[in-house]
Amino acid sequence: MLRPYSNMGNLYLGLLHYPVRNRKGEIVTSALTGLDVPDIARSCRTFGICKYYIITPLPSQQQVAQRIYDYWDKEERDHAHRREALQVIKVVATLEASLADVLAIEGIRPLLVGTSAQKRTAPQFTYEQLREKLELENTPAYLLFGTGWGLAEEVLERLDVMLPPIYGPGPYNHLSVRSAVAVILDRLRGH
Amino acid sequence: MLRPYSNMGNLYLGLLHYPVRNRKGEIVTSALTGLDVPDIARSCRTFGICKYYIITPLPSQQQVAQRIYDYWDKEERDHAHRREALQVIKVVATLEASLADVLAIEGIRPLLVGTSAQKRTAPQFTYEQLREKLELENTPAYLLFGTGWGLAEEVLERLDVMLPPIYGPGPYNHLSVRSAVAVILDRLRGH
Numbered sequence: 001m002l003r004p005y006s007n008m009g010n011l012y013l014g015l016l017h018y019p020v021r022n023r024k025g026e027i028v029t030s031a032l033t034g035l036d037v038p039d040i041a042r043s044c045r046t047f048g049i050c051k052y053y054i055i056t057p058l059p060s061q062q063q064v065a066q067r068i069y070d071y072w073d074k075e076e077r078d079h080a081h082r083r084e085a086l087q088v089i090k091v092v093a094t095l096e097a098s099l100a101d102v103l104a105i106e107g108i109r110p111l112l113v114g115t116s117a118q119k120r121t122a123p124q125f126t127y128e129q130l131r132e133k134l135e136l137e138n139t140p141a142y143l144l145f146g147t148g149w150g151l152a153e154e155v156l157e158r159l160d161v162m163l164p165p166i167y168g169p170g171p172y173n174h175l176s177v178r179s180a181v182a183v184i185l186d187r188l189r190g191h
Numbered sequence: 192m193l194r195p196y197s198n199m200g201n202l203y204l205g206l207l208h209y210p211v212r213n214r215k216g217e218i219v220t221s222a223l224t225g226l227d228v229p230d231i232a233r234s235c236r237t238f239g240i241c242k243y244y245i246i247t248p249l250p251s252q253q254q255v256a257q258r259i260y261d262y263w264d265k266e267e268r269d270h271a272h273r274r275e276a277l278q279v280i281k282v283v284a285t286l287e288a289s290l291a292d293v294l295a296i297e298g299i300r301p302l303l304v305g306t307s308a309q310k311r312t313a314p315q316f317t318y319e320q321l322r323e324k325l326e327l328e329n330t331p332a333y334l335l336f337g338t339g340w341g342l343a344e345e346v347l348e349r350l351d352v353m354l355p356p357i358y359g360p361g362p363y364n365h366l367s368v369r370s371a372v373a374v375i376l377d378r379l380r381g382h
Contacts, residue, residue, distance in 0.1 A: 008360070023269065035226050039367045046366055047359035078214065081365040167382045168238035169199070174272040175237050176230045179373035182366065183381065186374040191358045 009134045010050045011189065012110060012142040014098050015040060015177070017056040019152035030148035032061050037068040037089065038082055039178045045085040047185035050105070052088045053098035065091045095144075095155065102142055110140040114159040115184060116150050117173055122162035127187040130163065134188065143184065145177055200325045201241045202380065203301060203333040205289050206231060206368070208247040210343035221339035223252050228259040228280065229273055230369045236276040238376035241296070243279045244289035256282045286335075286346065293333055301331040305350040306375060307341050308364055313353035318378040321354065325379065334375065336368055 015036060018029040037054065044052040054065050072079075073086055092098045102110050113130065114122055125133075134141060144151065144159070156162070166183050167173050175183070206227060209220040228245065235243040245256050263270075264277055283289045293301050304321065305313055316324075325332060335342065335350070347353070357374050358364050366374070 035367075035369075039370055042365050042367055043370050045363050046357070048361055081363070084363070085365065166237070166377065168376070168380045169382070170239055172236050172272070172275070174233050174276065175373060176226075176233055176369075178226075178367075178369055179230060179234050182370035182373045183377040185359070186357065186377065189359045190374065191360070 009137055009139040009141055010106065011048065011134065012051050012053070012098075012102050012140065013040070013044055013049050013181070014053040014055055014095065014142060014144045016095060016144060016146050016151065016155065017061065017148075019154060020146045020148040021150050021152055023149050025149070027152050028148060029056065029058055029061075032056060032064050032068075033147070034068050036178060037065060038072050038085065040181050041085040041088050042082065043178075043182045043185055044088045047189040049088060049185065051090055051101065053101070054089060054091045055093070055095055055098055056091075057093045062091050062093070099142070102140065106140045108140065110142040112158060112160045113141050113143045114151055114156060114162040115143060115145050115180065116162065117165050117175065117180070118150065119165060120150075120156055120162065122156050122159045125161040125163060127163060127184075130161065131188050145181055147177055200328055200330040200332055201297065202239065202325065203242050203244070203289075203293050203331065204231070204235055204240050204372070204376075205244040205246055205286065205333060205335045207286060207335060207337050207342065207346065208245075208252065208339075210345060211337045211339040212341050212343055214340050216340070218343050219339060220247065220249055220252075223247060223255050223259075224338070225259050227369060228256060229263050229276065231372050232276040232279050233273065234369075234373045234376055235279045238380040240279060240376065242281055242292065244292070245280060245282045246284070246286055246289055247282075248284045253282050253284070290333070293331065297331045299331065301333040303349060303351045304332050304334045305342060305347060305353040306334060306336050306371065307353065308356050308366065308371070309341065310356060311341070311347055311353065313347050313350045316352040316354060318354060318375075321352065322379050336372055338368055
């Protein structure tokens with residue numbers, strides 16, 4: 001089933017800091033976590049993601065993202081592989097802006113794919129179904145990851161597809177978003 | 192092929208800070224990365240790992256690990272799931288000490304399994320082979336992750352089995368150790 005990468009639908013990834021839920025279910029803007037910048041960039045580069053959008057409406061948080069980017073780009077000159085991964089990053093204010101960027105690159109609207117650690121109401125797809133669709137069809141897909149306590153309802157309502165939560169052998173499934181990104185990209189694009 | 196968890200071989204994980212290689216191939220003790228403590232603990236708890244050994248011979252680094260543990264245990268009281276994951280952690284000075292701990296728990300020596308982002312000389316197993324072995328046999332296994340530029344030769348020589356590097360569609364495979372742990376545990380125990 002494996003096809004040359006150039007024939008597969010391109011994958012994009014967004015890390016959403018607004019609108020997300022806090023532990024009480026309220027809609028908030030979450031703060032950026034420093035290691036989300038290089039860790040998720042390295043996972044994106046490894047699994048062939050075209051762009052990694054860091055989405056936050058707060059200019060101060062956008063500056064934090066830029067400072068972390070600059071640190072890895074300028075101070076870590078000996079880590080060529082880490083610097084290379086940073087090229088995948090784009091900091092944007094809104095989900096809308098990132099979708100417009102994907103549309104500008106691809107010429108068509110991508111399949112909008114949600115992820116969650118909980119079962120939430122949205123059209124379901126298994127990992128195998130999405131992997132096969134991406135390998136057989138030349139359709140771009142955009143994977144959306146929520147920070148805090150997960151994607152807000154208004155985002156869920158816009159999804160074309162929702163991937164199921166990741167589990168191990170038991171009921172506990174509280175991965176960091178960095179770990180969840182790595183696992184999900186491996187399930188969709190790993191070898 | 193899925194069996195009840197209680198019939199599977201137990202899994203242990205070690206994060207080695209010595210002996211590992213630096214970028215020049217020299218043997219060094221690497222510094223602890225703060226997020227390796229909670230991130231890898233959450234992956235271990237999700238994928239049913241019995242113990243997560245943080246291995247460093249330096250007392251000052253062991254104290255750093257303890258302080259990070261204490262922070263997550265005491266300051267993050269509202270994050271019950273994160274605190275729960277910490278119970279899997281044990282800070283030890285040497286690989287030998289962690290192996291003795293596994294032996295004390297299991298009564299038999301575990302299968303010592305190495306991981307690497309590069310192809311290195313050691314007996315090879317695919318992920319499918321190891322997953323099946325762990326599901327069919329009641330043998331414990333101990334997964335070893337190197338920090339810095341990877342496990343030293345003297346560690347490779349002791350391995351029973353080496354897992355292959357993780358790849359996406361291209362040749363770049365520079366995941367953070369946190370991401371590599373999540374992907375490998377998912378390949379061995381994910382659902």
